[in-house]
Amino acid sequence: MISGVHFAIWQRYIGILAMILMTGALLSLADALIGGLGGPRGLIELVPGSRFQISGPMPPRTDTLKDVLITGQPKDGSVRLLPENIFTGYWLGGSMWRGVIEVADFAREDSVVIAVRDRFGEKQNPALVFKVQIWPDEATRNAHSPSFITRKTGLSPYIFAVTLALMGMMAAGGNFFFGHLWSRHLAAHHCGEIFRLRQTQNGVEITCELPHMDSLSPGTKGAVYRPAGEYVCPATIISSEPEGVLMLADLPEHVRLGDIVCVLPETDNDLFN
Structure with missing residues (x-):
C-alpha cells in the first residue's frame, strides 16, 4: 500500500459526506420554497x-x-x-x-x-x-404545515437548509485539505495522480500531477500504480509541462483516473510500505 494513502481515503469519504450534506441543504431549501408556495397565501x-x-x-x-x-x-x-x-x-x-x-x-x-x-x-x-x-397546539399546527420537514420534525426547513449547508462547506474544506496533503505527499516522492485520459492514434495519453523537473525528459520511464499500491503497467513520458506531465501508458485498458504515476523507481521503497 502507498504510504499516506489514508489522505486519499479521507478525502474521498469527506467528499462524499460534503456532497450528501449539500444535497440535503438543497432539498431542505426546496421543501421550504414548495411549502411556502403551496401553503395558503397570507x-x-x-x-x-x-x-x-x-x-x-x-x-x-x-x-x-x-x-x-x-x-x-x-x-x-x-x-x-x-x-x-x-x-x-x-x-x-x-x-x-x-x-x-x-x-x-x-x-x-x-x-x-x-x-x-x-x-x-x-x-x-x-x-x-x-x-x-x-x-x-404546536403539534397540530406542524401536522398541517405544507412543509414535509416541519410535519415530520416540527422545525423550520430553513434551519435544516442553513445547518446542512454550513456543515457541507466545512466538509468541502476538509476534502480540499486532505486532497492537498495527498498531492504534497505524492509530489515529495516524485509521484502524481492521473487526472486526465485521452485516446490518441498512439494509444492512451495520461496526464498526471507530477512536479516539473528537468530530469523528466521525453522517453523517461515511469510506472502506474493503484492508490492501494498494486502495480498496473509501465508508462513513458511524452512531454513535461508546468501544468502536468504527459505520458503514454503501455497497457491503457488497465489505467484509471485517480491512479498514481511514479517516475523515479528508486523512490518506490520510500513510497510503499
Whole structure:
C-alpha cells in the first residue's frame, strides 16, 4: 500500500459526506420554497397564548388609532388585534400603524378574518384584511404545515437548509485539505495522480500531477500504480509541462483516473510500505 494513502481515503469519504450534506441543504431549501408556495397565501397560523407582530397602512381619512375600526374579532376576546403606535412608512412615506395579534390561552381551534378599516365607509384595503388560523397546539399546527420537514420534525426547513449547508462547506474544506496533503505527499516522492485520459492514434495519453523537473525528459520511464499500491503497467513520458506531465501508458485498458504515476523507481521503497 502507498504510504499516506489514508489522505486519499479521507478525502474521498469527506467528499462524499460534503456532497450528501449539500444535497440535503438543497432539498431542505426546496421543501421550504414548495411549502411556502403551496401553503395558503397570507394565512397567519397561531396557537393559544401566542402573539404575532403586525403592521399596515393607516385606513383612509384616519389619523389616530382611536379612529381605527377593527371588525371580525371573536366576541369572547379569544383573538384580538391591538394597534399600538403610528409611524412613517420606510419607502413611500405615509402613516403606518404597528401592533400585535394576541391569542388568549382559552382560544379554541378556529378561523378568523380580522379587518382594519376606517369609520367612514371607504373601500376596504385588501392589505388590511388578516386571515388567522388558530390551532390547539404546536403539534397540530406542524401536522398541517405544507412543509414535509416541519410535519415530520416540527422545525423550520430553513434551519435544516442553513445547518446542512454550513456543515457541507466545512466538509468541502476538509476534502480540499486532505486532497492537498495527498498531492504534497505524492509530489515529495516524485509521484502524481492521473487526472486526465485521452485516446490518441498512439494509444492512451495520461496526464498526471507530477512536479516539473528537468530530469523528466521525453522517453523517461515511469510506472502506474493503484492508490492501494498494486502495480498496473509501465508508462513513458511524452512531454513535461508546468501544468502536468504527459505520458503514454503501455497497457491503457488497465489505467484509471485517480491512479498514481511514479517516475523515479528508486523512490518506490520510500513510497510503499
